[in-house]
Amino acid sequence: MKLLKRIPTLEQVSPVYAVIVLMISTWSLIHFFWRLPSLLYYSTFGEITVFISYLVVINLFESILVLLVPVLLAIILPQKWFYAQFVTKGNSLVILGLGLIMLFYWNLIGEFLSPWVLIQKVLIIGLILLVLTFLIDKVGFLNRSIMEFSNRAIIFLYVWIPVSATSLLIVLVRNIL
């Protein structure tokens, strides 16, 4: 029961989830728009809507997957270490983690180098990220900036939730009916 009490509240989760959604969606949309001119050569508006639906559903799943990381840390780490500053620490972790993967791909665009290298080193990278997360929390300016940014990002969820629900519905209908 003590563990259940450590699950972050909706107020705590929302700003972290908003930042996750913002980062993941931005990445996806940038890459989707790179491909859009060629898609427009041969795809109808309806097909492009279906492509976007699949993309949004994938983003929905991965955003939930990423959210689980800070939530799990809040549950398993001592309350003072993570739960108490869930928004700032969760956001720091997410920004650093996703940022690192983005940087990894940004330098490898057009190449097919094994991301297994990244996955193999995930423990070391994870440890470094955790240390950085705790260090960022000690810098007041960064702390406040993250809080302000993530609170403002929540507005993005008002768009994201209906869009992802519609996309999920489209994918389900196409695969069930």
Add this chain to the structure above:
Amino acid sequence: MSIINRRSFLKLMGAAAPAVLMPGVASWIDQNLRLKAPSKPNIIILVFDAMSARNLSVYGYPRQTSPNLERFAERANVYHTHHSGGNFTIPGTASLLTGTYPWTHRAINHSGAVKHDLAGNNVFRILGDDYHRLAFPQNVWADLIVSQFSDDIDTFLPPGTFGELDYLLGNNFPKDRNLATRALDDLVFKIGQAPVSLILGTMHRGFYSRASALLDSQGYPRGIPQNVNYPLNFRLENVLEGLASLMPEQPSPFFAYLHLFPPHAPYRPSGKFNRLFIDDEYTPQNKPTHRFSDQYSQEKLNLARRSYDQYIASLDSEFGRLMDSWEDAGVFENSYVIITSDHGEMFERGEKAHSSPLLYEPVVHVPLLISTPGQKSRRDIYSPTNAVDILPTLADLAGNPIPPWCDGMPLPGLGGGEDLERGTYTVEAQRSSAFGSLKKSTIALRKGNHKLIYYTGYEAEDSFELYDLSEDNEELENLYPAKPAHAKKMKDELLEALFAADRPYTK
């Protein structure tokens, strides 16, 4: 047409004797007769992706790349002037399966699709319910076309069938396969570029990359063959063995479209063929670099050509085993077996592979060998033919009417007559919109011994090249300025055909 081969006849005679004594056996004979003696012939199309006729010894290539195809040719109609409809998989496959040129079916772009209102115009539907229709598009690009026709296909084998590794995600959405594959495998999770999906994309390629690294590559010094840009690996011998056992199991009459990925790049011959042709004395002709090419050096092109030839030889060896197996199973006795390709491959003029604006013979001249049921001797046919002729030929063989929308005509020797002056087209328009006129395109018109190539939209002014292939098989001397009357005649014919094709798309 009713076909009972010798094997079926002997089986029936063996069963007929006890049938006199046992009434139950009589009904079995009746059922067996209907199964084994179809009113329509079985048809197998075996497509080897990116196989240029110019690199096959069966078509006179100096390197001995295809001894087993030569063996097959001894019992087949060999078409010497057969051309693809397009210069890469999407348009080439669509032309073959729809009997229309790319400017009609509009699958002209990489990952493109047949125009939706024309998707019903396909060979599977033309053959109809009388046939058990099976499709195995091992190439994912071919899958993007074939899965558009899935309503007309009875058995669909996805690209990973008979493979070693299959990390395609579209397979998991059987009701929405075509768009799911396009969205997931061709966009969100496509390998060879940064993934559109940041986290799951990373995990997907991480797992695939790990699994492919652990794959036993024994017998393949350059690695297990794979589908380029898609997470699929396969062994040639396993795929061909799979096909060997698959055909005899099909209910007759059946139509099987088997589109194999090899010898498409990456070229990965098995060990026995890995060092083939290294010390041979063959030197490919050095041709001037074309302004639209990627400017590869002749040395690099020669190396790539040798790898390609080795891969063809490796594939041909496995094809020999497949042929023996089908021979033993009696497949050739009651089936048309068609061997062809969707497009060719080039290693000259500074260009490698096939996805460029260049439509020289190595890219467009593809093999076509057809063994008719029970055929025992070779027949050589020199009339110009095209991939668009396959559909009307099959419609005719199956006793169905030839659809009026078809651009092709029945092949000579299989319902059609020889016409040496017939004009056929190959269309490249990957940088044009499928919904508009072909603004950037290369079109080749083959007519008699001549070939006219038209480049439009690539430069400020359109340009033409004309070759007499009877005198200049290597397309080295552009006769366009030297033969103005002949050039004008062919140019008018080509532009008229293009204008007619573009008419629905011009305002």
